[in-house]
Amino acid sequence: MNYRLNHLRELESESIFILREVAAQFDNPVLLFSGGKDSILVSYLAKKAFYPARMPFPLLHIDTGHNFTETIDYRDRWVKDIGARLLIGSVQEAIDRGLVTEEKGYNASRNFLQTAVLLEALEKGKFDAAIGGARRDEEKARAKERFFSHRDEFGQWDPKNQRPELWNLFNGRKHFGEHFRVFPISNWTELDVWQYLAQEHVPLPGLYFAHRRKVFFRDGILMADSEFIPKRPEEKVAEMTVRCRTIGDVTCTGVWESIAATIEDIIEEVAASRKTERGGRTDDKRSETAMEDRKKDGYF
């Protein structure tokens, strides 16, 4: 007998360990669900971690209202499939009652408004741990993130004062009113995620696969045409065969030309790709440390 695990099994086992650790160390966790492949993976692993019992925490979707319609259809089906409970925090509703103010202009996005809505939802639900699908390979500020990431009572991250994390010993102790963000798939890369989802035959949103869609170029990035994005006069809409590499809200998710129609095609494409998946995220491009700055404020 050869007692070796391949890298996907080892990553799976690490993530399951973290998810169980969350259930053991916290009173009221919640799993942040965006409808993208990473949160699909985390919720799938959560289902596995507590089998045959149901996962002991609900899913929370912060809904900007500016979604690809496919995302919501998929979300509702997936939640039923894995037998989870779904909570929704609505950005539209927060705008209506004045918690946040809508950005104006061509590049307006509700991405930044999500932080306030998320923090409010965590506070209202008295959640003490929010499980997320962030990965360290995504972005340079995330490369320094812990599995168990402490947030103060304002939901802020202090990157220079993080708790050291050693072996498999996780410190989830906190004062009243503070919470943790937990990232069970920290050590997965984009390619690992795809390989694993393929191996496990997990159903995925159609947006990830090549399809015909009306698109236009903005600042070198291909964007999906949507009623939520006002176009500049010079921006011309054309139909192309594209797919999403990440799924966020319509206003900040770039699409790219691709003919990858199956998950095997996607793996080939990702393995050969010379651009990072967040290369299509306009929200990261606002400055060199855009992600760190947003994370400090309490972003995902």
Place this chain on the structure above:
Amino acid sequence: MKNLSSELLRFTTAGSVDDGKSTLIGRLLYDSKSIFEDQYEAVKSASERRGEEGVNLALLTDGLRAEREQGITIDVAYRYFATPKRKFIIADTPGHTQYTRNMVTGASTANVALVLVDARQGVVEQTRRHAIIASLLQIPHLVVCINKMDLVDYSQEKYEEIRAEFEQFASKLDVHDITFIPISALNGDNVVDRSQNTGWYEGATLLYYLEHVHIGSDHNFIYARFPVQYVIRPYNDEFHDYRGYAGRVAGGVLKKGDKVMLLPSGFSSTIEKIDTADGEIEEAFPPLAVTILLKDDLDLSRGDMIVRENNHPTVSQDIELMICWFHERPMQLHGKYEIRHTTQSVRCIVQDIQYKMDVNTLHRNQEDKMLKMNDIARISIRTTKPLFVDAYRKNRTTGSVILIDEGTNETVAAGMVI
């Protein structure tokens, strides 16, 4: 499908501020084609903005605003790359004196430690400190990269001199597998591709070494240890009487039908089933996460441990530790802390500080009882309840602990059972 059967190798890098550690990592990522065009473009334009000559590969790893401003690495950063043979996780830790705690953190899960030596400087204080920490944390394999060979004309004599100096010092350490590689991170010599400039060197390139070093024996497959992490009780009709003990195998191999002993009760039972969401399996080994069902109806909970009858850990309230202190507030002799070990969490009191160890010279100081940030010391503690421990040398999972300050909730120390 691409490399589905590849293994995972975790390594840690340590180096002084200027010996080119970030450049080496940048080089590994760049030459193994793990850097994407947009990342490279971003680094290139950042280098230009800062008025630097060429592309500063170090900017790939220095992510935080403060690090970019000061040009240093503050925290442990994790990097990923893969070749058709293996997937790699790099824990990139800063090298300056005040950040011993980060080095210890990065080293805690590593299979391989990569120590950089500047060929012009030879073995310096920091080199010794890194090697000592690698030995304390029992990293199974140590690679000494003698860097900046281009600046000493790729001199074999220089290489041999440094190698001999390091070997002499390392004979006092608990490390068994040391490899030396002459490299130039800046020019890429012997990093991914074999160098034309070091004809006298017959060993592997760094990447070849990382792809082939034997890590199959890095886990302990002899002493069966299963700390109960979480109890799974579905409470539904289909699984009415299901009571599963979920956890990650911390040592040894557990098989269906094995006679086991439970700690702390000392009761015996038999493994009825090893369950996973993908179905039952016959045996479980580290680091698999599984759910164990026992034949007898016993009341186990988080923190308990399933072991073999004829081979169990030390059950004790008095424990000897080597610790690294992490916090600005010094350790309090006779102070009380929370201690975490596997899935257990109890309180402890520091009974004695035997000696402080100088991480540069291995010198033991028995007079100084003041444990400050980044200090390493041997201490004795007494816990409120027994822990089930193994020596860290035998098992890194059941031999490691962290201490938590109950007032601030901060992790204040990492400890290894002696």
